[in-house]
Amino acid sequence: MEELVQYSIFELQELYRKREVGVVEVVRAYLESIAARESSVKAFLRVFPETALDEAAKLDAKGYDGSALFGVPIALKDNLCTRGIRTTCASKILEGYRPPYDATVVERLKAAGSVVVGKTNLDEFAMGSSCENSAFQVTRNPWDEEYAPGGSSGGSAAAVAADLALASLGSDTGGSIRQPASLCGVVGLKGTYGRVSRYGLVAFASSLDQIGPFARDVRDCALVMEAIAGQDVRDATTIPEPSPDLHGNLEKGLDGLRIAFPSDLGKWEMDSVVKDIATRTIDDLIRDAVPVEGVTLPGMETSIATYYILANAEASSNLARYDGVKYGLRSGSESLLNMYEETRGEGFGEEVKRRILLGTYVLSSGYYDAYYAKAQQVKALICAQFEELFTTHDLVFLPTSPTPAFKLGEKLDDPIAMYLSDIFTTPANIAGLPAISVPAGLSPNGLPIGMQLIAAWGQEAKLMRGAFGLERMYRFRERFVRGAGGRGGRNAGH
Amino acid sequence: MALTERELEHLERLARLRLSGESREKLREQLARIIDFVRQLQEIDTTGLEPRAHVGAFESVPRPDEVQPCLPRDEVLAASPENRDGFFVVPAVIDAEGL
Numbered sequence: 001m002e003e004l005v006q007y008s009i010f011e012l013q014e015l016y017r018k019r020e021v022g023v024v025e026v027v028r029a030y031l032e033s034i035a036a037r038e039s040s041v042k043a044f045l046r047v048f049p050e051t052a053l054d055e056a057a058k059l060d061a062k063g064y065d066g067s068a069l070f071g072v073p074i075a076l077k078d079n080l081c082t083r084g085i086r087t088t089c090a091s092k093i094l095e096g097y098r099p100p101y102d103a104t105v106v107e108r109l110k111a112a113g114s115v116v117v118g119k120t121n122l123d124e125f126a127m128g129s130s131c132e133n134s135a136f137q138v139t140r141n142p143w144d145e146e147y148a149p150g151g152s153s154g155g156s157a158a159a160v161a162a163d164l165a166l167a168s169l170g171s172d173t174g175g176s177i178r179q180p181a182s183l184c185g186v187v188g189l190k191g192t193y194g195r196v197s198r199y200g201l202v203a204f205a206s207s208l209d210q211i212g213p214f215a216r217d218v219r220d221c222a223l224v225m226e227a228i229a230g231q232d233v234r235d236a237t238t239i240p241e242p243s244p245d246l247h248g249n250l251e252k253g254l255d256g257l258r259i260a261f262p263s264d265l266g267k268w269e270m271d272s273v274v275k276d277i278a279t280r281t282i283d284d285l286i287r288d289a290v291p292v293e294g295v296t297l298p299g300m301e302t303s304i305a306t307y308y309i310l311a312n313a314e315a316s317s318n319l320a321r322y323d324g325v326k327y328g329l330r331s332g333s334e335s336l337l338n339m340y341e342e343t344r345g346e347g348f349g350e351e352v353k354r355r356i357l358l359g360t361y362v363l364s365s366g367y368y369d370a371y372y373a374k375a376q377q378v379k380a381l382i383c384a385q386f387e388e389l390f391t392t393h394d395l396v397f398l399p400t401s402p403t404p405a406f407k408l409g410e411k412l413d414d415p416i417a418m419y420l421s422d423i424f425t426t427p428a429n430i431a432g433l434p435a436i437s438v439p440a441g442l443s444p445n446g447l448p449i450g451m452q453l454i455a456a457w458g459q460e461a462k463l464m465r466g467a468f469g470l471e472r473m474y475r476f477r478e479r480f481v482r483g484a485g486g487r488g489g490r491n492a493g494h
Numbered sequence: 495m496a497l498t499e500r501e502l503e504h505l506e507r508l509a510r511l512r513l514s515g516e517s518r519e520k521l522r523e524q525l526a527r528i529i530d531f532v533r534q535l536q537e538i539d540t541t542g543l544e545p546r547a548h549v550g551a552f553e554s555v556p557r558p559d560e561v562q563p564c565l566p567r568d569e570v571l572a573a574s575p576e577n578r579d580g581f582f583v584v585p586a587v588i589d590a591e592g593l
Contacts, residue, residue, distance in 0.1 A: 100569040193549050207547060233557040237548070240555050305532040316509060323510070325582050330575035336585050337510070345512035353511060354521060357502075358528055360509045374535050376545030381538070383546060415524055416531055432549030457549070 004029035005163045009072050009220040012166070016064040016071055023056040023071035027115055030073040034117070034164045040145055042137050043158040045078050045088060047118035055115045068227045070113035075165035077156045078119040079126055080211070081200040082106055089202050090134035091124045093347030094328045103200020104235070105169060105211050105228045112227040117165055120155030124349045125319065126171055126204045128152050129179055129421045132412060133351045140408070141184060143447055147405040150180030153214070157184040160214045167215045167224050171201055173208045174307050175400075175425025178437040181214055182400035182450030185439045185476065187221045187467070188214050192458050193432030194239040196225075197232030205314035206237075208307075208429045217477065218438065218468045222246035225460070244461040253469030254290050257462060260393040263294030268423065270402035277441045277449055278399050284473060285397075297396065298385030299427035302378050304419055307426040309362050309375035316359030322347065354415065379430050386431045390456035395466045397453055399424050400437040404447035424452060434460045436467045439476040448480075496522040497529075 004026050007015065015021045031049050038044060052073070059071055076082065079089045081099035088094045102110075109116070123133035131139040131154030139154045141147040142162035149158040153170025157180035160168050170177040172190035181188025190212045201211055213224035229243040261282055262268070265275060285292045299306070324330035324343035332342025348356070362371035389396070401421055411418045428435035434457075437450040451470065455463035497505075502522050506512055513521055567580065576583040 097573060100565050100573065207549075231555075236555055236557075237550065238555075239550065240552055302535060302538060305535045308528070309532050309535070320510070324575060325584055326570075327573040328575075333585050336587050339585050340510040341506075341512040344510060345514060348511070350517055350521070353513065353517075354524060354528070356509050356511060357505045357521065357525055358532075360505050361525070361529065362532070364505070364508060370536060371532065373545050374538075374540065375532075376547060377540035377543040378535055378538055380543045380546035381540060383549060384543075416527060419528075419531075 005033050005166075008217055009069065009166055009215065009223050012072065013070060017066075019064065023059040023115065024053060026071055027052050027056040027073055027117070030117060030163070030165060033162075037142070037162050038164060040140065041142050041158050041162050041164070042139050043120050043155040043162065043164055044075070044118040045090065045121050045136060045155070046086060048085075048116065052115050052117045059113060059115070065113070067111070067113035068223060069109065072114040073117045073166050074109060074114045075118050075120050075156055075159040075168035076106065076116055077122050077153050077168070077170045079122060079171060079202040080106060080169060081202070082116070082119065085119070087119065087202070088136070089125050090122045090136055091347065091349065091352070092135045092329060093322045093343070097327050099200070101200065104197040104232045106200065108228050109169075120153075120159055120168060122155055123152035124352050125202070125315070126152040126173060126176055127315070127351050127355055129175070129418050130406070130408070130411065131155065132408065133349055135349055138408060141405045141447070143185060143405070144445070146407055147447060148183065148408050150183035150401070150405065152176040154180045156214050157181055157186055157188065160184070160186045160216060167213055167220060169211055169213055169228070171204075171209055171211050172429065173205050173311055174429055175422045177212045177214065178425050178435060178450070178452060179401050179421065181437040182439070183405040183448065185448030185450070185480070186214050186216055187218055187436065187438055187471075188212065189221050189225055189436045190428065190434065191225060191229060191460055192239065192434045194237050195229050195243065195434070195460065197235040197238050199232055199234040203318040205311040206318065207314060208311055218464060218471045219247055219250055221436070222250065222464050239458070246460055246464045249461065250465050250468040252465050253472060254285070254466055257394040257466050258291045258293070258392070259285060259395050259397050260293055260295045260297070260389060261397045262297045262300065264296065265398075268300070268402065270399060271404060271443070273404070273441075273443045274399050274402060274449055277451065281397065281440065281451060281470070281473070292397075293393065295389065295393070297398065297427070298389060299382040299430060300423070303382065303426040303430055304423055306375045306378045306382070306430055307422065308358070308419060309371050310379065310430070312355045312359035313363050313372050314359070316356045316363065319352070319356055351415070382427060383431045386433060386456075394459070394462050395453050395455055397451065400450040400452040401425075404443040404449050428454045433457055434463045436463055438467050438470050438474065440470070440474045441476070442480055496526045
């Protein structure tokens, strides 16, 4: 039973097709994995063993039908609406909330034959880089449980890393898929802005938010992305063109792709082992005759400030709906104003309040031009610079995170220190470009480090095959991830 | 240099959010530092650049103006803290002291 968790989506589809295994068996194996490890990892806010097994039984009765994610146990970040099932965004203000609808991505995953096993933990309203801002629990990095899994999609990343789900969905506004993917040693993908429908994703920053998959390898990640991508009439920002095939050409790898990397890597503060892996990758690419060139990357100096203005401004607007009227927590009853202030004062955590107030500030009269409008101009500049860069290059290569996982509690006192961990991820959000993190190596104390690729607008196909090429070079799973149940650098808590 | 008490109260009122206790002091100081940090953007030369809101290469894509089934009202109301006869119930909106 335990060996069933070792199979990738791609391998599992083969077993299903040949009728060598049933969905109930596979789901049961994952539920056993959850029973064994979840109490220490705490990736999930809730798990659905009965519903999952019911769904599995229905799929077995129907029999394998070639649907793309048939019988794949999947976990969903708890900011994705699931009809009738609690969706809390890890916030007290939505603690008992049951949405009356499924998010588009949830509908598509179900149509593709997957089985949802649970909702995962996150930083409250997706605001954070460590999962420590959740109102309910702290998720631990499966590679060493004293360390953070990253955030905000820390639960989804940890679930895949610890074999509690075969794949999961997260959301990425400033790096919230890629950074936890890097810290947990899994693949995490954010597509082009508009590739995946945001209908049913609880909004944080509407011009930046994108839903994307976590998986154990690039091919699996491509398969999940294909299942969820595509235009949706319920989200007018979705790309009206058909989504590209992402898994057909993976074997081509880096063939024919021209790579750009930051020529001034040395000037950015990062762990020496992160820099080593990045420079060794560049050396290896050169050795393999892949065209690489050092360039000045757009947005490196300015993207964090730009991001924190735009994202928080949009958040202050999006989170205005949590007012105690229509859903969620209600406190205070002396007057309407009193109800708003008490509800929001009590229901939101500190980081959320910090960001709402900052967003309110940069949008307020007298400051709008200096901050918000200015940030949008800088966004235009960053977009134009990337467009220029991609006329002569196909992919940008750089680290995902300046450090491997940090210890739980280490960055809580200094919000700016936490924000700086987004330095390599925010440019792709601001420019709306597809980007992926691929596990590359381990730090001296056994924590994963991922490397990132960014592609031009709409070019996920090039992105995925470039990522496949890197994955082949790094051989991360072969070197560091052992067989069934023994995954992920087993030091602590196993 | 922390935000003044008056500046913070102004933001609280705009955001309909009340801070209390120790988080108040902490946030006053942290917000000032964050504002300082993001202020660096003002040094970037953005002459001639239009503020960019959207990154896609396409115009707004409307859907056909047809009536579609929408969310069942009872299910929507079921999520509310208080409702009656198809309405959300809230404290008095018009009130001498309130707003």
